[in-house]
């Protein structure tokens with residue numbers, strides 16, 4: 163059966179014969195042990211409280227109170243004021259790069275299935291309905307009141323890229339959460355090339371490529387928004403998206419990304 | 424846009440488009456022509472379109488939940504695990520795509536595949552066809568090779584497929600030269616297909632040298648030697664997916680080369696690339712059951728060559744029991760009798776191929792052998808980026824023991840090298856793989872002998888079959 167083959171390398175998966183897997187009509191598709199070993203999952207107890215990067219891979223002098231240097235610089239910059247935090251599932255290592263190439267550029271959207279569970283688990287932690295979150299709330303006597311659910315907004319592609327690629331990888335990842343998805347943003351086409359700008363234009367901060375979809379504004383007002391993207395690199399994209407959403411008046415904006423790096 | 428043809432008559436089609444698409448099958452979106460031009464040709468019936476991915480309805484109950492079956496019309500894939508669905512930007516719906524041929528651009532259920540159904544283009548002048556000899560290979564064929572070559576050509580020229588069942592090291596490539604020459608003289612398009620990129624790389628210069636005046640194309644992933652309209656094409660079966668009803672004669676080399684056997688997509692690609700009724704020539708040391716049965720029952724013409732070119736027998740593999748090798752490898756111990764054999768061979772300066780079933784086992788075994796103080800041990804597998812360098816070192820004798828998961832280039836004839844299969848009871852080592860492994864040994868005229876040992880934990884039927892196969896070949900070769 164196919165679920166016994168690795169989604170990525172097609173090798174055998176050694177699905178353990180447990181009572182649960184025996185009863186399941188189909189075993190969820192996933193990766194084999196060898197491929198999994200090459201991934202670098204980020205421990206949520208050892209990641210930057212803002213950008214979600216793996217702090218164990220960072221020298222101590224670049225960390226203060228579990229926040230990395232980059233994030234402190236972002237704070238000072240005043241951009242992305244409503245941006246709360248990002249959570250990433252994996253560090254962007256060689257294996258992740260290969261998977262991204264297959265997923266995004268070769269167009270193998272099915273690979274997202276390999277991360278369904280991780281993605282959902284991370285989401286549950288963020289809204290506090292994972293077992294531990296539940297326990298914490300019970301202790302505080304607030305167990306009936308989990309955090310409010312998020313409005314899930316995938317980072318869009320430009321129209322040209324969307325048509326060419328055939329799908330939006332962030333939307334595919336957002337679909338994994340099983341929550342309604344709000345296409346609240348659109349993304350404008352290519353900006354003027356740096357070389358074609360005059361000096362004044364060059365010194366200005368980059369134009370924000372995102373625009374707010376007015377029909378989605380009411381769904382966002384006063385709510386917590388969760389941006390979904392494939393990768394957190396510098397954090398600039400997510401903060402630009404966050405600034406654009408600000409006009410609709412969300413309560414705060416967090417992000418969930420597959421990879422960090 | 425109407426273009427005038429060569430003789431002044433208005434032809435109702437675009438010649439550039441005709442040349443581009445003739446004999447090929449392309450995604451509609453890939454065609455570098457305007458939408459209007461393509462639409463016009465579709466209306467004229469010069470371009471035929473079909474859906475990229477379709478449902479196949481199984482049996483009487485059409486589509487039950489969960490039993491939907493798909494087929495990719497480009498690569499022939501029907502494996503349910505090799506399809507995915509995605510919210511598609513083209514059709515704005517959930518769309519099925521084929522994962523099997525993604526590296527050639529994605530085919531979706533809303534994609535259209537285009538083929539040329541108008542007249543055949545006029546071909547360029549081919550002055551080399553009138554030369555007395557198109558093939559200028561200077562070597563000579565043995566009597567047995569010559570007989571096989573003649574029968575092959577006769578059969579193909581009369582439109583009949585042919586099997587050349589020849590032991591490893593019998594000089595198969597030279598046998599096809601006369602048949603290729605004949606086809607080229609008749610103005611046919613010839614393709615030599617193989618599952619392996621290595622083989623394309625190795626055969627391309629040999630065919631270029633043998634047919635110096637003929638344009639030859641070599642097609643494999645990342646190849647640069649593509650000549651448009653070349654009458655002779657050396658290609659991986661994979662690359663043939665782009666063709667449709669194009670070749671008049673098809674030669675398939677190493678149909679079942681280990682570890683590439685049983686990819687139905689390759690067969691689909693080769694069949695699609697051939698014109699209807701085109702004859703096939705199959706060249707193999709170990710024919711798969713369907714070909715073997717067809718040959719033995721007389722439905723398929725063919726010839727068996729049981730002797731190697733140097734006239735010595737194939738080494739018969741011996742089976743040695745080494746107990747539970749999986750368990751001992753987990754404990755980091757190399758089974759003793761295997762270690763003893765390796766050490767003994769090393770002390771006699773014998774170079775060794777050690778075949779294993781998986782990349783992880785390859786890494787473990789290589790490391791353990793290196794730790795045993797056996798210098799110059801390297802592991803190489805199909806996707807190893809340093810593969811070519813390692814093989815070159817092995818050929819030069821700098822690497823003494825090569826642990827590998829795959830049969831290396833056919834050109835790897837290291838005089839005096841011997842072979843072992845570590846864990847020969849793994850199902851990946853079927854009869855044909857084991858026969859081909861034995862064929863790696865004793866290939867040089869100077870050192871035609873050598874050992875092939877199958878180290879196992881329980882003799883398998885496939886091992887017995889391989890031993891029987893080689894024994895029988897040697898008997899038939901009068902040895």
Ligand SMILES: [Zn+2]
Pocket residue numbers: 168169170171172173193194195196197198
């Ligand atoms: Zn895998």
Ligand SMILES: [Zn+2]
Pocket residue numbers: 210211212213214215229230231232233
């Ligand atoms: Zn940070």
Ligand SMILES: [Zn+2]
Pocket residue numbers: 495496497498499500521522523524525530
């Ligand atoms: Zn396909």
Ligand SMILES: [Zn+2]
Pocket residue numbers: 511512513514515516517518531532533534
């Ligand atoms: Zn579609």
